[in-house]
Amino acid sequence: MQTTLLLGAHCSIAGGYYNAISIAHKLNTNCLQMFVKNQRQWHIPDITEQQLVLWRQTKSKFKNEILHIIAHSSYLINLASNDSNIRKRSINSLKEEIMRAHLLGITRYVLHPGNHKGQGIKTGIKLVTEGLNEVLSEFDDLTILLETTAGAGTSIGGTTEQLAEIINNSKFPEKLAICLDTCHLFVSGHDLSSKEKFDKFLHNFNNLIGLQKIACIHINDSAGKFNSHLDRHWHIGEGYMNINTFRYIINSKVFSDVPKIIETPKSADVITNDSKNLKTLKQLWTNGVK
Numbered sequence: 001m002q003t004t005l006l007l008g009a010h011c012s013i014a015g016g017y018y019n020a021i022s023i024a025h026k027l028n029t030n031c032l033q034m035f036v037k038n039q040r041q042w043h044i045p046d047i048t049e050q051q052l053v054l055w056r057q058t059k060s061k062f063k064n065e066i067l068h069i070i071a072h073s074s075y076l077i078n079l080a081s082n083d084s085n086i087r088k089r090s091i092n093s094l095k096e097e098i099m100r101a102h103l104l105g106i107t108r109y110v111l112h113p114g115n116h117k118g119q120g121i122k123t124g125i126k127l128v129t130e131g132l133n134e135v136l137s138e139f140d141d142l143t144i145l146l147e148t149t150a151g152a153g154t155s156i157g158g159t160t161e162q163l164a165e166i167i168n169n170s171k172f173p174e175k176l177a178i179c180l181d182t183c184h185l186f187v188s189g190h191d192l193s194s195k196e197k198f199d200k201f202l203h204n205f206n207n208l209i210g211l212q213k214i215a216c217i218h219i220n221d222s223a224g225k226f227n228s229h230l231d232r233h234w235h236i237g238e239g240y241m242n243i244n245t246f247r248y249i250i251n252s253k254v255f256s257d258v259p260k261i262i263e264t265p266k267s268a269d270v271i272t273n274d275s276k277n278l279k280t281l282k283q284l285w286t287n288g289v290k
Contacts, residue, residue, distance in 0.1 A: 005250065005285050006068060006259045007219075008032045009274045017051055017104060018058035024066055027274055031068040031259040033110070033216075036100040039074040042093055047103055055104060068259040070145075070216055071101040073111045079131035080114035080124035080156055087127065090114075094135050098142055108215055110145045110179045113157040113166065124156045129169045136172040145179040145215050150224075150231035151188035158188040158229070164208040177215035181263075182249065183234070184218075186241050189227040192249075193242030202254060217260045219246060219281060235264050235273065236280045247284045 008031030011020035017034070024032040037044050059066070077094055081087040094111070101109050116124025132144065146166060151158020156166075167176050185192065185201075192198045205211060221239030224230025237243050249255060262281070267273035 003287070004030070004067075005282065005287075006031050006257070007250075007262075007278060007281060008068070008259065009262045009278065010034065010072065012270055016054055017047075018054040021055075021058045021062055021066060021069075023270060025062055026271055027278060029278065030066060031070070031261060032066060033070040033072050033261045033263075035074065036071050036097050036104065036106070037074060039072075040076065041074075042076060042089055043096075047100060052103060059105070068108075069104075069106050070259060070261065071097070071104075071106045071109045073097060073109065075112075077111065078114045079128045080116045080119070081127075082117040082119050087131070091131050091134060094131070095138065098135065098139055098144075101142060102139070107142050108145055108177075109142055110147050110216060112147050112149060113155075113163070115154045116156060117154055119154075121156065121162065124154070125162060125165050125169075128156060129166050132166070132176070133171045136170075136175045139175075143175055143177050143215060145177045147179040147218070148181050148184045149188065150184045150229050152229040152231060158184075160205050160208050167209060167213070177213045178209060179216040179218060180214060181218040181220065182241065182245060183220040183222040183224075183239075184231065186222045186226060186245070187224045187228050187230050191226060192245045194244065195248065198245070198248045198252075211254055214255070214258055217249060217255060217258055218263050219249065219260050220263050221246075233263055233265065236262070236277045243284070246281060250281055250284045251286050 008029035010033040011023040013020050013034050020034040077090045113128050146163050149155045149157035167173050220233035221236050221241050223232040223234040225240050262277050264277045
């Protein structure tokens, strides 16, 4: 029986890595997601010993409260780029971010597969797989979670089949997992608003990849309509998605051990909006009753 709801938010590292844990504590959550560096810069100074000490002290202080900490890649990384310089920088940046995650003791790292930039999906998937092979050959203590995408433009990861192909062709499938994003699923054409449709999605995913590969879920409503491919997250229950989708995910035994993270729009104080969205989700949880 599910007795603990693994739920949290993406928390800012502004002011220091330890601040993400402090925010999660203020939100009364048991999970958090964070960047390990500025998400819009290729390189920043190395983590200082003082930063690590503050992080480890804060992490230790709340070790019984914060059960899962997940890293998210920066937005610049594109392993499928048709620009050899960008692709090289992406691979190097990915290695750097994973090393930072290692220093912070984080073992799950979410990555957007990339954009093929007109080369075609097959070529893009091949480049992503080759890039991941190079990176994963150097690390043993971290799992990369490929995130489902909105399927817009030349993005890779808008279908379960595309993600399955990356994992199946990888030299290190045991080091790869999946992060589902509800907004991205919805706008890429996955309707999970009824129990029948939700179960059908799980069945298909299990056949192609395996439900055990789902290691994180981003829970976001959508400001874009169904199958619009518009990647714009919105507040839970206020977007185009049926509230039942969130109810099924929150209460599914399949996902009871999977951390669930909101990436909904922030308020200026970084607390108010997150608290509201977390409260909405907690109200949907039946604590294992159903």
